[in-house]
Amino acid sequence: MQISRLFTTVYILLNKKKVTAKELASYFEVSVRTIYRDIDTLSASGIPIYTSKGKNGGVSLLENFVLDKSLLSDQEQDEVLMSLQSLSSLDVPDVDPLLNKLKTLFSKQSTNWIDIDFSHWGSSNNERQKFTSLKIAILNQTPVTFDYYSSYGEKTERTVEPLKILFKGQSWYLYGYCRLKKDLRLFKITRMKDLTPLNETFEREISGDIWHNFQSKHARDVTLVIKFDKKIAYRVYDEFDPTCIQKHEDGCFTVTVTFPENEWVYDYILSYGCHAEVLAPIHIRDIIKRKFEEGLKKYL
Known part of the structure; x- marks a missing residue:
């Protein structure tokens, strides 16, 4: 301040x-x-x-004093302005006045180049408000309570000290200390309902590599080899790094990628339906086969 x-x-x-x-x-x-x-x-x-x-x-x-702008190059000035615009798009408090002052100081008319909406397509205003509430709770170090639905549909009430909002694998997550589990956890934000901030504060710092620490604690990695039909090319290039993709003469693709092995990765593969085939490892192939068989029984 x-x-x-x-x-x-x-x-x-x-x-x-x-x-x-x-x-x-x-x-x-x-x-x-x-x-x-x-x-x-x-x-x-x-x-x-x-x-x-x-x-x-x-x-x-003193007369003729000029604030030394030469401390920053033109490129550095542009980067400062673009960073502040990123914060402004996230509604971080008190950014716009500082952004306007620096634009005047640098004699630049920067373009409003970014706009961010954290909510997913088709979501309601309540979903967008959830991100705003989490942002305020993180900045003010305020615990929050919410109902959380697991991947199995089980509901639990959680009280969490929110530390960071993360994006990975096409999903947004809240990273924080769960008082119920007495551990640092990830919560998929779309599964959080009835979010309420508490009238108290906490003190806790983020340490180390979040993703590495979380994956090493909660899941082991598995390297998958998956064959995709050419009909699904748009998803292959949207969701995988080009270095993981091998395109064949018939238009199909083989993707080699490493994921944490858990229920999420099985559901992710199943989301491709008949357009994906697990080639390796065999135990993952067998799991996907069994899940398809169990699903088919519902239609027989």
């Missing part, structure tokens, strides 16, 4: 030349004493700021 206030103070003085400490205190909603401490901090940092007393007194910068 102080860093933003210091930058804004310099920006105001560059535009207004002189303001009183009382006016700055009113603008930032802080005490006059805080403003004088900020002035000391700026002065100690090499900013030529000074105060004058009397009828026309106030806080000023």
Whole structure:
């Protein structure tokens, strides 16, 4: 907060030349004493700021002072602006005023190049609000409660200390500490219902590689070799890295990919229906075959 206030103070003085400490205190909603401490901090940092007393007194910068923009190259300035636009699209508080000030400082009219909607296609406003609520809870370190439905349809009530929103494998997840399981867990956001923030805070830090730690704890990896029909080419190129894909003369594809082995990977393969065939390993092929047979019985 102080860093933003210091930058804004310099920006105001560059535009207004002189303001009183009382006016700055009113603008930032802080005490006059805080403003004088900020002035000391700026002065100690090499900013030529000074105060004058009397009828026309106030806080000023030395004449002809220009904030050194050469510290950042044009490319670095563009990257800063694009990063701030990314944050703005996520509705992070207080980003837009800083973005506008930097665009003025850098003398750039940046294009609004990104817009992000976390919710999936066809979702309601409640689904979009869920992401906003989680964002606020993460930033404010506020625990949340919700009903969670497992991949088997079982409902449990969870209280979680939310740490991060993650995207992987075409799905959004909440990563946080589950007080029920007393462990760090991933929760698929579409399976979270009746999300409610609690009136308390927590202290917890993220450590290490989230995905590596989670996979090594909850599932073992398996390397799959899957043959796909040419009719499903759009999904193959959407969902797999090109280095994993081998295209054959008949238009079909063979994909070699490593996934964590769990119920999710079986359901993922089944989502391709008759257009995918597991070639290896054999035990995965047998599992998929058995699941197809069990599903077929429902139609006989």
